[in-house]
Amino acid sequence: MAQVRRMDWQIEAKSTADKFFDTYKTKSHLMPKMSNQLVTDVKLLQGDWDSVGSVKLWHYTLQGKSVTMKETIEKIDDTNRTIVYKVLGGDCMEFYNSWNSIINVTQMGDGCLVKCTMEFEKKNDDAPDLVMYDDFFTTLIKNVDSFLLKN
Template structure:
């Protein structure tokens, strides 16, 4: 089979993982201002903050094309600074039957975990998306360090 996959990447952040978690949890709407070339818009459709059950939607630029990702927040753990985002709509579901993104932060690291199931064997691994989120993470880090 080989249709299910898991990618994990950690990146060092000099501003501290807790600061990155704070942006993704409490100041998510600022990411489009921090990384305007990558993130066009962020909107909460249901709920008021990034909390379990909230439904959010990102509009992002991927290789010159605007795309969307609609997500439900499945878990938030403030102790481990982890948020689990399950894709429920948007462009990723054209290639994948399921896609979950887990962000976790500690000390000076931010870790991204992708859990996914490809629609076909020919579907590429989401390495471009992984590079994308790492780039946005570094832009957030630069923003926090320059404040």
């Protein structure tokens, strides 16, 4: 029987929690501008940019390779500044049966704490954990934070 695994990261940002959360909730189409060395394109396939059920296709670079990810927003909790995404397909699903990502943003002093959680089920025991996304998300969050502080 397959086991759902979980990985968590926490990154401090200088932007306010509301501003950072709003960016992930309503401005994902700007990610290629905010972090162009990582995210090369985001296309809206269904719905709108900031609603539950919307579907996006991401093109990004992971460890020097071009990768795609098709995802949907499963839940938005404005009160707790949390978004739950479900990965539907793409190159990134080669080794996984399921994959959910959760972003939670908490105010911390003048800045915020961004928590990223990945829940995934491997297709087999040889499939890698999602450790390769640690640097990706850390860099993405820092790039988004830098963009928000300048604009």
